[in-house]
Amino acid sequence: MKTLPEIKSSFSQLIAAPSISALEAELDTSNMAVIELLHTWFTDLGMQCQSVPVANTRNKHNLVASFGQGQGGLLLAGHTDTVPFDEGRWSQDPFVLTEKDNRWYGLGTCDMKGFFALVLEALKELPMDKFKRPLHILASADEETTMNGAKAFAAAKSIAPDYAIIGEPTSLKPVYMHKGHLTQGIRVTGRSGHSSDPAKGLNAIEVMHLVTGQLLKLKQHLTNNYREDAFSVPYPTMNFGHIHGGDAANRICGCCDLHIDLRPIPGLALQDLELMVANYLEPICSQYPGSIHVAPLYPGSEPFADNKDGSWTQLVAELSESQPEVVNYATEAPYISQLGCQTLVLGPGSIEQAHQPDEFLDLDYIERTKDLLKKLIYQACIK
Numbered sequence: 001m002k003t004l005p006e007i008k009s010s011f012s013q014l015i016a017a018p019s020i021s022a023l024e025a026e027l028d029t030s031n032m033a034v035i036e037l038l039h040t041w042f043t044d045l046g047m048q049c050q051s052v053p054v055a056n057t058r059n060k061h062n063l064v065a066s067f068g069q070g071q072g073g074l075l076l077a078g079h080t081d082t083v084p085f086d087e088g089r090w091s092q093d094p095f096v097l098t099e100k101d102n103r104w105y106g107l108g109t110c111d112m113k114g115f116f117a118l119v120l121e122a123l124k125e126l127p128m129d130k131f132k133r134p135l136h137i138l139a140s141a142d143e144e145t146t147m148n149g150a151k152a153f154a155a156a157k158s159i160a161p162d163y164a165i166i167g168e169p170t171s172l173k174p175v176y177m178h179k180g181h182l183t184q185g186i187r188v189t190g191r192s193g194h195s196s197d198p199a200k201g202l203n204a205i206e207v208m209h210l211v212t213g214q215l216l217k218l219k220q221h222l223t224n225n226y227r228e229d230a231f232s233v234p235y236p237t238m239n240f241g242h243i244h245g246g247d248a249a250n251r252i253c254g255c256c257d258l259h260i261d262l263r264p265i266p267g268l269a270l271q272d273l274e275l276m277v278a279n280y281l282e283p284i285c286s287q288y289p290g291s292i293h294v295a296p297l298y299p300g301s302e303p304f305a306d307n308k309d310g311s312w313t314q315l316v317a318e319l320s321e322s323q324p325e326v327v328n329y330a331t332e333a334p335y336i337s338q339l340g341c342q343t344l345v346l347g348p349g350s351i352e353q354a355h356q357p358d359e360f361l362d363l364d365y366i367e368r369t370k371d372l373l374k375k376l377i378y379q380a381c382i383k
């Protein structure tokens with residue numbers, strides 16, 4: 001085995017390698033610097049590494065590192081990218097690992113490049129010659145924007161692990177379920193004209209009034225007919241978040257935009273939800289042909305649920321000494337679970353620090369995470 005970096009060195013190198021994902025091209029950064037570091041380290045550990053370009057990204061790759069023969073085994077998955085940072089609100093350089101108050105500060109320490117450094121630490125201490133089932137590591141691209149890395153990896157079905165852990169910051173508690181997320185923009189295009197004769201135009205605000213009426217009916221339908229009591233808000237939600245229409249009191253409003261946010265529970269796929277919105281708006285579309293246009297504002301993410309009573313959930317709960325939980329944020333879990341593996345989200349650090357200025361990982365997590373990863377790998381691949 002080649003000489004691998006110490007934990008603080010590997011952590012620092014990952015934080016120093018920019019890998020910002022943004023829908024805006026001017027902020028978006030390739031993740032290749034992170035992929036190359038991981039490729040080197042996992043190759044030096046004796047793993048087979050493959051760097052795969054991801055379609056519909058700006059020069060980004062997934063890395064898959066595998067060790068051991070046979071079927072099944074464990075997948076440890078994480079994303080290589082971070083969100084953009086708000087320069088003025090950081091107390092130190094986001095790309096320089098800074099130790100202070102028993103914490104490591106830096107962009108991606110907790111969400112979640114640091115996870116890969118901890119996987120490396122765990123593997124250094126495991127008997128690599130005793131593996132009976134394979135261990136796979138996925139380092140994915142563009143989780144923070146489109147999840148195209150995880151989607152492409154799931155679609156390729158190149159591996160079929162028994163179990164998966166996604167190392168997002170859950171304070172090392174196993175998460176077996178979360179809601180999905182869909183945002184939609186609804187634009188009503190009317191016909192403008194002088195306010196003195198409303199019949200000469202088509203008032204977009206009046207048509208939008210009909211639209212919001214139908215959407216409120218759908219909102220009630222979702223509340224009445226879908227339920228998952230594990231969530232504190234146990235039904236799919238719909239929020240009207242933004243509306244804008246018209247420009248002057250004496251003009252017929254020619255255009256009105258509404259932005260809504262929908263959060264489905266497991267069992268309600270984004271495609272079905274989009275269809276429901278379309279069906280509820282259909283009577284208005286028929287009445288005013290060509291005037292209503294619905295489109296997603298951002299890429300959505302599917303809801304996710306694994307089995308709370310499943311063998312993997314129970315084992316991980318026991319080893320982590322934490323009850324299985326549900327959360328309110330989206331992850332790559334719905335895509336990873338398409339490989340057919342029992343899938344949980346579990347990683348060091350708190351979601352409270354993710355996407356925040358002065359992101360940090362509490363140093364108490366270092367040993368605890370390494371120990372837990374060693375136990376999980378042992379159970380899934382060695383025992």
Ligand SMILES: [Zn+2]
Nearest residue numbers: 079111112168
């Ligand atoms: Zn994350």
